[in-house]
Amino acid sequence: MKILNFGSLNIDNVCQVPHFVRPGETLAANSFERFAGGKGLNQSLALARSGAKVFHAGRIGGDGLFLKEILEESGVDCRYLCVAPGELTGCAMIQVSDAGENCIVLYGGANQNISATDIENTLSAFSTGDILLLQNEINDLEYIINCAVKQGMRVFFNPAPMRENVLKLDLAKVDTFVVNEVEGADLAGVAVESDHKTVLAALRNKYPQTNILMTLGAQGAVYAGAGAGETVFVPACEVEKVVDTTAAGDTFIGYFLAETVCGKSIQEALLTASKASAHCISIKGAANSIPRRDEL
Numbered sequence: 001m002k003i004l005n006f007g008s009l010n011i012d013n014v015c016q017v018p019h020f021v022r023p024g025e026t027l028a029a030n031s032f033e034r035f036a037g038g039k040g041l042n043q044s045l046a047l048a049r050s051g052a053k054v055f056h057a058g059r060i061g062g063d064g065l066f067l068k069e070i071l072e073e074s075g076v077d078c079r080y081l082c083v084a085p086g087e088l089t090g091c092a093m094i095q096v097s098d099a100g101e102n103c104i105v106l107y108g109g110a111n112q113n114i115s116a117t118d119i120e121n122t123l124s125a126f127s128t129g130d131i132l133l134l135q136n137e138i139n140d141l142e143y144i145i146n147c148a149v150k151q152g153m154r155v156f157f158n159p160a161p162m163r164e165n166v167l168k169l170d171l172a173k174v175d176t177f178v179v180n181e182v183e184g185a186d187l188a189g190v191a192v193e194s195d196h197k198t199v200l201a202a203l204r205n206k207y208p209q210t211n212i213l214m215t216l217g218a219q220g221a222v223y224a225g226a227g228a229g230e231t232v233f234v235p236a237c238e239v240e241k242v243v244d245t246t247a248a249g250d251t252f253i254g255y256f257l258a259e260t261v262c263g264k265s266i267q268e269a270l271l272t273a274s275k276a277s278a279h280c281i282s283i284k285g286a287a288n289s290i291p292r293r294d295e296l
């Protein structure tokens with residue numbers, strides 16, 4: 001069984017700020033750093049650093065070669081990653097506040113230029129029982145999902161960042177949703193202020209045949225198996241100081257998937273994923289804050 005992550009790779013430009021910039025305000029940053037990021041890249045790193053074998057497919061420009069090196073250093077197989085020298089790599093402008101919260105502006109760049117040929121060539125190398133992991137930062141999700149399902153793959157979909165395009169996809173083809181509460185509410189069509197039990201019940205009702213993994217921030221995470229499958233909740237791990245929450249969800253997803261494919265129970269997988277994301281939020285940055293298994 002192989003894992004393919006078809007996902008974004010970004011250059012994260014991170015400003016540490018006293019507060020998020022307000023309309024019309026010019027704000028001096030306390031520091032500026034550049035990190036590897038992108039939900040796709042972060043999730044592949046989390047999978048690889050937890051010990052899983054993962055293939056990463058996607059697209060970068062000539063300015064993003066260091067992202068490929070970072071993936072390869074952690075053992076990610078990048079044979080399906082396209083390098084388009086004339087294009088700009090995707091990038092994120094991130095503000096991190098003193099409270100450790102972030103807000104992000106994304107420029108898709110090469111992430112949005114994946115071609116049908118790239119998709120077909122990549123997916124043809126995978127088959128029944130293999131897993132496809134997807135987020136919502138690349139183009140042509142519909143075609144990728146269709147090709148994957150045709151190959152017999154199981155689709156794990158993290159619809160982040162959540163946008164209108166997600167609701168136009170044939171989501172019945174998805175095996176497992178990985179969402180936070182806001183994404184879950186949007187997917188289920190309930191108010192974002194709803195409590196997580198309401199969101200989960202609405203998701204279960206709308207997508208009865210899909211597994212649901214919902215991260216709940218400081219409250220923990222909950223998994224509800226398809227149909228009448230088990231529901232498992234784990235609380236979040238204690239963290240002494242939240243430095244930067246960027247990539248916490250990505251770390252959780254990578255670790256959870258890695259644990260489940262190697263046969264761990266859902267409860268064990270949630271607990272390990274929770275520990276890994278607690279580690280992630282105690283360090284600044286995205287890719288660099290994703291722990292290796294021996295650091296947990």
Ligand code: RIB
Pocket residue numbers: 008010011012036037038039042091092104106137246247248250286287
């Ligand atoms: O999930 C965190 C990621 O979101 C960042 O690394 C940034 O690139 C954006 O894609």
